[in-house]
Amino acid sequence: MIRFSKLARVTAALTTPLTAEDFMALFNPVYSSRQLRGVVTRVVHETEDSATIYFRPGNGWHAHQAGQWARIGVELDGVRQWRSYSLSNAAGHDPAITVKDAGAVSHVLVRDTKPGDVLFLAPPQGDFVLPEHPRSLLMLTAGSGITPVMSMIRTLIPRRPDADVVLINSNSTPEKSVFREELDELADQFPNLTVRHWFTSTRGRLEFKAKAIAELCPDWRSRAAYACGPEGFLNDAEDLWEREAALERSRTVPDVTAGAGAEASRTGTLTIERFSTDLTAGAGHDGGLVTFEQSDREVQADGDTPLLDIGEDAGVLMPSGCRMGICHSCLVPLRAGQVRDLRSGELHNTPGQLIQTCVSAAAGPVNLDL
Ligand SMILES: Cc1cc2nc3c(=O)[nH]c(=O)nc-3n(C[C@H](O)[C@H](O)[C@H](O)COP(=O)(O)OP(=O)(O)OC[C@H]3O[C@@H](n4cnc5c(N)ncnc54)[C@H](O)[C@@H]3O)c2cc1C
Numbered sequence: 072m073i074r075f076s077k078l079a080r081v082t083a084a085l086t087t088p089l090t091a092e093d094f095m096a097l098f099n100p101v102y103s104s105r106q107l108r109g110v111v112t113r114v115v116h117e118t119e120d121s122a123t124i125y126f127r128p129g130n131g132w133h134a135h136q137a138g139q140w141a142r143i144g145v146e147l148d149g150v151r152q153w154r155s156y157s158l159s160n161a162a163g164h165d166p167a168i169t170v171k172d173a174g175a176v177s178h179v180l181v182r183d184t185k186p187g188d189v190l191f192l193a194p195p196q197g198d199f200v201l202p203e204h205p206r207s208l209l210m211l212t213a214g215s216g217i218t219p220v221m222s223m224i225r226t227l228i229p230r231r232p233d234a235d236v237v238l239i240n241s242n243s244t245p246e247k248s249v250f251r252e253e254l255d256e257l258a259d260q261f262p263n264l265t266v267r268h269w270f271t272s273t274r275g276r277l278e279f280k281a282k283a284i285a286e287l288c289p290d291w292r293s294r295a296a297y298a299c300g301p302e303g304f305l306n307d308a309e310d311l312w313e314r315e316a317a318l319e320r321s322r323t324v325p326d327v328t329a330g331a332g333a334e335a336s337r338t339g340t341l342t343i344e345r346f347s348t349d350l351t352a353g354a355g356h357d358g359g360l361v362t363f364e365q366s367d368r369e370v371q372a373d374g375d376t377p378l379l380d381i382g383e384d385a386g387v388l389m390p391s392g393c394r395m396g397i398c399h400s401c402l403v404p405l406r407a408g409q410v411r412d413l414r415s416g417e418l419h420n421t422p423g424q425l426i427q428t429c430v431s432a433a434a435g436p437v438n439l440d441l
């Protein structure tokens with residue numbers, strides 16, 4: 072994140088030879104022909120450890136669809152760090168991100184960001200988006216997983232009376248529940264939205280069993296479900312949907328006269344958005360010497376740390392995006408050696424093969440084309 076004070080800009084203008092690029096940036100901080108930027112217009116502190124940051128993006132940005140995310144870059148100790156954040160505002164409005172203070176970048180975003188600050192950006196992406204035609208939806212969210220769903224609700228509910236959304240939103244306490252008041256107001260105002268808050272401090276973890284979900288949303292099976300939240304929450308949701316589908320398959324009597332193999336599953340689809348990924352399956356092995364050939368750097372790496380982190384710590388300019396194996400922005404050709412996919416434990420050692428550095432670790436000596 073860069074802060075532009077008028078004094079700093081004028082001082083720089085008087086003391087530094089300016090390129091045309093610098094000159095444009097003096098008057099318009101989001102101007103850059105090389106790097107998309109946005110200027111922060113408003114910061115709203117939502118809970119004690121989260122904030123919504125509204126920003127006005129420069130040229131190169133395109134309007135987001137409800138549920139999409141964008142890469143946001145901030146400068147920490149002189150190094151630009153990128154993280155992904157869902158866009159929480161309604162589609163068609165200025166973008167905003169809602170961030171929970173959970174580590175290095177989020178801490179700076181939540182605690183230090185002020186109107187006038189400049190963020191580095193990449194355009195919105197992601198396919199966790201609303202279906203083309205409104206239908207009965209079930210949203211399952213926990214913690215900061217509400218952010219993409221909030222964008223969907225803000226986009227859909229006021230504009231489409233034919234939509235029908237039930238939201239089950241889990242948080243530890245009412246005070247930690249981001250957007251709680253706005254959600255309650257929307258549910259009071261619009262009969263097509265039902266909000267079920269679940270507070271784990273008083274009720275324990277939400278149980279992903281058919282009966283427990285039916286108590287909150289009796290027709291849950293017939294709804295298209297969208298879920299976003301911590302890893303365990305999403306795994307439990309996935310397990311329930313898989314169990315239900317298996318149960319339905321086992322109950323199906325094949326219709327031999329019609330030649331049909333099986334009747335369509337009655338349980339609706341479950342679409343999931345993950346903010347992190349489990350990298351433990353391939354952990355616990357030896358690493359090796361990593362050579363970044365173009366950058367002329369060598370680093371001894373352990374077998375558990377993604378090569379993306381190894382490179383960044385060594386000052387190598389590493390391409391990256393989601394940092395969790397979904398966007399493929401971090402693909403780099405393997406020149407020689409062997410890497411392990413930390414999600415599965417699978418080994419890759421074909422020279423020229425593209426590897427995802429955010430989910431791969433050294434498994435012996437590795438040469439990368441970077
Ligand atoms: C598609 C997508 C959308 C996302 N949307 C959002 C969103 O809307 N809102 C949001 O808040 N986040 C979102 N995230 C997560 C976000 O990208 C970052 O991963 C998150 O903000 C943490 O980054 P960080 O630099 O603050 O943490 P890092 O410093 O990178 O740390 C990563 C994790 O390590 C752990 N950690 C860090 N420091 C410590 C410590 N000292 N002790 C113990 N554990 C520690 C924390 O669990 C932390 O989350 C999204 C991620 C993806 C992939």
Ligand code: FES
Nearest residue numbers: 392393394399429
């Ligand atoms: S950074 Fe997205 S897949 Fe690696």
